[in-house]
Amino acid sequence: MGKADVAIVGTGPNGLAAAVVMARAGLQVELFEAHHEIGGGLRGAALFDDDVTHDVCAAVHPMAAASRFFREFDLASRGVRLRQPEVSYAHPLPDGTAALAYRDLEATCARLGADGEPWRRMMTPLLARSSAVVDLVLSPQRALPRDLLGAIAFAKGALSHGTRLGRRSLTTEAGRALLTGVAAHAVGRLPSLASGAIALLLGHLAHGSGWPLPEGGSSRIAEVLAADIVAHGGTFHTGQKIDDLRQLQGSKVVLFDTAPKGLLQAAGDLLPARYARQLSRFRYGAGAAKVDFLVNAPIPWRHPDVGLAGTVHLGGTQAQIQRQENLTAAGIAASEPFVLVVDPAVADPTRARNGKRPVWAYAHVPNGSSLDPVAMVQARIERYAPGFGDTVIASRGIRAGDYETYNPNYVGGDINGGAVTLKQSVLRPAPRVDPYRTPLQGVYLCSASAPPGPGVHGMSGYLAARSALRREFGIRTTPSLAPGRSDASVRGRR
Template identity: 50%
Template sequence: MADVVVVGSGPNGLAAAVILARAGLAVRVYEAEATAGGGSRTAELTLPGFRHDVCAGGHPMALASPFFRAFDLPAHGVELLAPQVSYAHPLDGGRAGLAWRDLDRTVEGLGRDGAAWRGLFEPMARHWQAIVDVAMSDLRRPPADLLTAARFGLRVFEQGTPLWNLRFREAAAPALLTGVATHAITPPRAIPAAGAGMLLGTLAHVGGWVLPRGGSQAIPDALSAELERLGGRVHTEHRIDSLDELRSARAVLLDLAPAELLRIGGHRLPDRYAERLRRFRYGGAACKVDFALSGPVPWAAAGCELAGTLHLVGTRAEAVAAECAVASGRHADRPYVLAIQPGVVDSTRAPAGNHTLYTYAHVPNGSPRDISNAIVAQIERFAPGFTDLILAKHVYTAAELPEHNANYVGGDISAGAMTLRQFLFRPMPRWNPYATPIPGVYLCSSTPPGPGVHGMNGMHAARHILRGEFGIRTDPLELLAAQSVRDR
């Protein structure tokens, strides 16, 4: 009999499972799909030998997340590869903003805005651990480094309000920063988007945005292997349709979106809590398109061929227009496209001489529209001749994404709109957002600190389970560190 059952094997569910198993508990994980990983799976979606990441492709948090730093992915066989250019932002006319891992090199390439970029990011890069500790906390405790937190907050306020253009004079630097902020799938001049932009932008200059060799699947595979080494087990192709199936467990952790909690446990929830879950908002969505290519993408701007991630939308004003269209329920004529080219550092993703290209574009929630032609047009805009390289493509519309991951309601890969309210209070205002009113049942998806492959939602939830259900007060990071020492 399991002490703890985890439903869902995304990075948060597996992170929690490993922590709970290291505390000596018997843990079982149930996953509806054929492979573990949730949003971090890898599959041959186009042609044999072409390995594509199904959702998460780049990993800005893999080196920085407190959970992953303690777990030590490289020690568990995950090779993290860092492109020289963390991300690039092409503009028309063969120009581009380039965020090199080397901050000095980035500053040199931004012309008159180089000094402004340094002023924005150098203090953050110098104190990046304090920034991560603030951003990846449960948002319920004061930060340990108040000065750095204040500096970070002031920069977020600047870039999330009408002040955001004050420090820039040219086009590349503001576009470069806006491309990162737009990861939040919300109009980029907003506090949550600015927070994402400042955090991810800082990490670009600290270790870089890494890609796991062989694909994102390497991360959940490492977590699953460690869980099984500790005596736990992951059961795939096992869908849970009711919490009543799990009554024998002392605690249940749901790596599920609020809609899924309502589906399997709504009959046991108090009416008021259930109604708040129904009011939880899902945000803009993604149309995901993967390409098998006969060669590397022929970017017009020098340096883009070295970037792991690219943001394809044009100027800051174009990014705002595209995201405002999506927020209002319309498809942008020229959508924001995020592209990842793993072949820059990882030759294992495709047969020799070939490449894969990962892309998605932002679309309205629930959109059934295949916008792959618009994505191709945006790539062709900045890489003339791209179309001639396409061997095959694979499309997931926003409406189709929930069929492969039920947490992506309407194709929302953030598992909840990144409004200011839902940034602070996910899934609703509660001092302990991980606990539900059902005794022994907890959440670790759509909870603080928010979306991304970092495992921190799971770590925070595991802390509450250990203390509330088993009287174990050891900090999860201490459990991870102690085990790592014994492993050595």
């Protein structure tokens, strides 16, 4: 076992991205996956009906449309259609109104009343330099930005909306809730500089490259990544758990697409004591409790335009969201937690079959929570969509504490691979010049627990692979990721 040039432990989006880069560089790559199927957070399953596929983890993919890795890999040319809803995300409010983030910025501003112009001023500079902003955030965060104007615009927005000052720039409840709902994707304390950065990053993408859903489900992304790896000589070993690094001692390089906890378990006493202590102190964030519903009709939202949205945030007003998220981050269960809901068939009609369709939902809960989320999440949806329960054919819940069993990277249900704080966003997983390289020769961490952190963007794997290519194989030219391009240009450079 482990006789290839490169062994990769875990086949989530970052492990797959790392394998694409390594295989295209002409190296022999083997991937090891403990689960019986690849994909990690990109897996899908027919949970209740053979014709209806549910996204077991991630469903909506702003980063798959925006990150450098996926821009170069070009999902569209590989047959993956990213379906864009008319409304990227919606935020129904307790009074029956709703705030809507249309893909069209002007349509959004026109419906935000007094906050229309502030919203335009906030988003326009970021949209003008969107690729540079995305590349800044999705970087190792160890060097000065190339586009200073984009960095300044982003930093100003994050400073404003990551602090109490944000209340001054947005004055309506609709505008405040619309942005705070995006900030809540940090799954942590609100407001914070880290959540402000996430709000600006995801918020501007809603009006740019969008918040798309892959046609057919998230597993389509994993399928085309795997196909490229196999086409370049890579091999997969599923149902193969690596619990000891020495199982892979024949490989020159090992990349772990795991949480620090997984690396600690596999490397054990091989790690220097100081680095092991740093990994053991790595903070995991609040958890997500997942519910999958099979329904026989679209969600009957009280405000009909919410039904145009690919993603719906259920949290109430800005004050309510902040209170809920702060309690959750402190380990206290909120009575009405923040919930994200997706009806995939809104953007992708192929997901509805024979009058049945999937509904996907997450609730933010304390790390390790044992609460069964089904009734709680259904009640939250019912509050804004009376009669939803009458459409439910079947449902399944995964407690936050059980999510780690399904995917060991979700420690205590933390789907972000670690708490999203300013310090940990920059220094994850440990304070090192090269955050991917461990003190062990040839061993790297390439998961979302390394920069740039959570999201299906592939950049942690891409950047870790580039580091390993340079340091371990002397390959300084990153291979082309474009479909049909040969990797011969980089072979022999080691």
